[in-house]
Amino acid sequence: MRTHFIAIGGSAMHNLALALHNKGYHVTGSDDAIFEPSNSRLRNKGLLPDQLGWFPAKITPDIDAVILGMHAKADNPELIRAEELGLRIYSYPEFLYEQSRDKTRVVIGGSHGKTTITSMILHVMHYHNVDVDYMVGAQLDGFDTMVHLTPYNDFIVLEGDEYLSSPIDRRPKFHLYQPNIALISGIAWDHINVFPTYENYVEQFEIFVSHITNGGIFVYNENDAEVKKVAEAAINPIRKIPYHTPNYFVKEGVTYIETKEGHMPIEVFGAHNLNNLAGAKWICQNMGIDESDFYEAIASFKGASKRLEKIAENSRNVAYKDFAHSPSKVSATTRAVKEQYPERTLIACLELHTYSSLNPEFLKEYEGALDAADVAVVFYSPDALKIKQLDVITSEQIANAFKRNDLIIYTNPEAFKEYLFHLKFDTEKIALLLMSSGNYGGLNFDDIRQLI
Template sequence: MRTHFIAIGGSAMHNLALALHDKGYKITGSDDAIFEPSRTRLEKKGLLPVEMGWFPEKITADIEAVILGMHAKADNPELLKAQELGLKIYSYPEFLYEQSKNKTRVVIGGSHGKTTITSMILHVMHYNNIAVDYMVGAQLEGFDTMVHLTEENDFIVLEGDEYLSSPMDRRPKFHLYQPNIALISGIAWDHINVFPTYENYVEQFEIFIDKITNGGILVYNEDDAEVKRVAEAATNPIRKLPYQTPNYTVQNGVTLLETPEGPMPIEVFGAHNLNNLAGAKWICQNMGVDEADFYEAIASFKGASKRLEKIAENGKNVAYKDFAHSPSKVAATTKAVKEQYPDKTLIACLELHTYSSLNAEFLKEYEGALDHADVAVVFYSPDAVKIKQLEEVSYEQIAKAFNREDLIIYTNPAAFKEYLFHLKYDTEGVALLLMSSGNYGGLNFDEVKTLI
C-alpha cells in the first residue's frame, strides 16, 4: 500500500512511518525541517526525504493514503494537491483506527498518567510474551518504535491523547479510536488554547466514554472526583471497573507494594504511579493476564522515558527529570519524590513552558503545586512567551500564583544554570527534581549528571 506522510518528521508521525515500513508498506514523506532522533531513524530505513520542503509533484494518483501531521497547515501545497486529486486523506488517529478496526482496541485516556499506564501494560505484555500492536507517547526500553502494527495481533493498545487530530480535523484524537476497553486516569484542565473553559475540557472525556463500543469496558480512577462523577453519570451499555491507589510503604528509599503474597519491592514510586499501576492491572487482567503474572512482571518496570527518570545518583544525592508541567502532575511528582526521600533536601525546579502554563489566567491553578518541596524554583523564558504570542507574564504574577513566599524565580537560562551548578551538593543530601516539557532554555542534562 503506497502511503505518503505530510510532515513525516514529527515524533508520532515518523514512528508511524517506521511501523508501516516494517509492515511492508511503500512509504514516502515530506517535511520542512526534521530533527533528531527522527532524522537518523528515518534515514536508517531509507525514508528520509532527499530535500526539505513541500513538493506537490510527489502527490500522484497512485497514492492510496495520505497521512496529515499536526505540523502541516491547511494551505500546505501537498495537501492541496492531494485534495485536488481526490486522494484519501487521514489524520494520524484516523489512520490508526483504520489499522485496528478488526482488533480489540484498548485506549488509555486521562489528563495525566497516560504514557506511564500504557508503558506499564506493554511491559507486562512483553514480559509475558503476549504480542500486541501499540502506540505510545514515549520511547520504551525493549521496544524499537513507539508504534507497532501487524495483521495478526488480536489487541492494540493506544495512548489516547485529548489534543486535536489534525489542522483539518479539530476532534480530540481519542474520540476517533472507539475503544472496546478504555481507561481514564484523571481529569485536570489542560490545553486551554484549544479548550478555553474547564467545562469544555471535561466534556471531551464524556464524549470519549460515549464512544466506547456497546458491551465494552471502562476502567476508571475513582480517587479522582471528576473522573468518578463523569464515569458514574455515563448511561451507555458498558461495564464500569473502578480502581484506587493500592496500599504501599516506603522503607529506606524502596517502595513496597502490598500484594496478596505480601509486600513486593517495585522500581517506580509515588502515590500517582501506584495509582497508575492499579489501573494498568485492571487493563492487563481484561487482556488475559492473571494477577500473579501481572505482579511478577510489574516488579521490573522502571518507568517510561522522561517520566520520573533518575538521571544521577551517588551515596548522598539523587537527581530526576520529569515531563510534569500541568499543576496536578507537578504536585503529584513533587510529593512523590519527597515521600521517597524524606531525609533529603528536595529542590524542585519547574519550567513554565506550555501555552497553558504561560497563560496569566491559568497560572492560579498552580497554587500549592510545589508545597512539598523544601526549595521551590520556577523558570520561564520571556522569549517563549513572545514566540507563543501570549500576553507577557510578570514575576509578580508567578509569585502570587504559587502562593509561596520563598519561591525562587529565574527568567534567564544562564542564571538558572549557574544556580544549579553552585548548589551545595557535597555538604548535604539533595534530591534534585527537574520538571519540564522543555529544557530550561538549553540546559544540557548530561552536565547536570556530573553535579550529583
C-alpha cells in the same frame, strides 16, 4: 499500499512511518524541519526526505493514503494538492483506527498518567511474550518503535491523547479510536488554548466514554472525583470497573506495594504511580494476564522515558527529570519525590513551557503545586512567550499564582544553569527534581550527571 506523510518528522508521525515501513507499505514523506532522533531513524530505513520543504509534485494520484501531521498548516501546499486530487487524507489517529478496525482496541486516556499506564501494560505483555500492536508516547526499553502494527495481533493498545487530531480535524485524538476497553486515569484542565473552559475540557472525556463500544469495558480511577463523576454519569451499555491507589509503604528508599501474596518491592514510586499501576493491572487482567503474573512482571518496570526518570545518583544526592508540566502532575511528582527521600532537601524546578502554563488566566491552577518542595524554583523564557505570541508574564504574576513567598524565579537560561551548578551537592543531601516538557532554554542534562 502507498502512503505519504505530510510532516513526517514529528515524534508520533515518524514512528508511524517506521511501523508502516516495517509492515511492508511503500512510505514517503515531507517536512520543513526534522530533528533527532527522527532524522537518524528515518535515514536508517531509507525514509528521510531528500530535501526539506513541501513539494506538491510528490502528491500523485497513485497514493492510497495521505497522513497529515499536526506540525503542518491547513494551507500546506502538499495538502492542497492532495485535496485537489481527491486523495484520502487521514489524521494520525484516524489512520490508526483504520489499521485496528478488526482488533480489540484498548485506549488509555487521562490528563496525566496515560503514557505511564500504557508503558506498564506493554511492559507486562512483553515480559510474558504476548505480542500486541501498540502506540505509546514514549520510547520504551525493549521496544524498537513507539508504534507497532501487524495484520495478525488480536489487541492494539493505544495511548489516548485528548489534543486535536490534525490542522483540518479539530476532534480530540481519542474520540476517533472507539475503544472496546478504555481507561481514564485523571481529569485536570489542560490545553487551555484549545479547551477554553474547564467544562469544555471535561466534556471531551464524556464524549470519549460515550464512544466505548456497546458491551465494552471502562476502567476508571475512583480516587479522582471528576473521573468518578464522568463514569457514574455514563449511560451507554458498558461494564464499569473502578480502581484506586493500593496500600503501600516506603522503607529505606524502596517502595513496597501490598498484594495478596504479601508486600512486594517495586522500582517506581509515588502515590500517582501506584495509582497508575492499579489501573494497568485491571487492563492487563482484561487482556488475559492474571493478577499474580501481572505483579511478577511489573516488579521490574522502571518507568517510561522522561517520566520521573532518574538521571544521576550517589550516596548523598539524587536527580530526576520528569515531563510533568500540568499543575496536577507537578504536584503529584513533587510529593512523590519528597515522600521517597524525606531526609533530603528537595529542590523542585519547574519550567513553564506549554501554552496553558504560560497563559495568565491558567497560572492560578498552579497554586500549591510546589508546596511539597523544600526549595521551589520556576523557570520561564520570555522568548517562548514571543514565539507562541502570548502576552508578557511578569515574575510577580508567577509568584502570586504559586502562592509561595520563597519561590525562586528565573527567566535567563544561563542564570538558571548557574544556580544549579552552585548547589551544595558536596556538603548537603539533595534531591533535585527537574520538571519540564522543554529543556530550560538549552540545559544539557548530561551536565547535571557530572554534578552529582
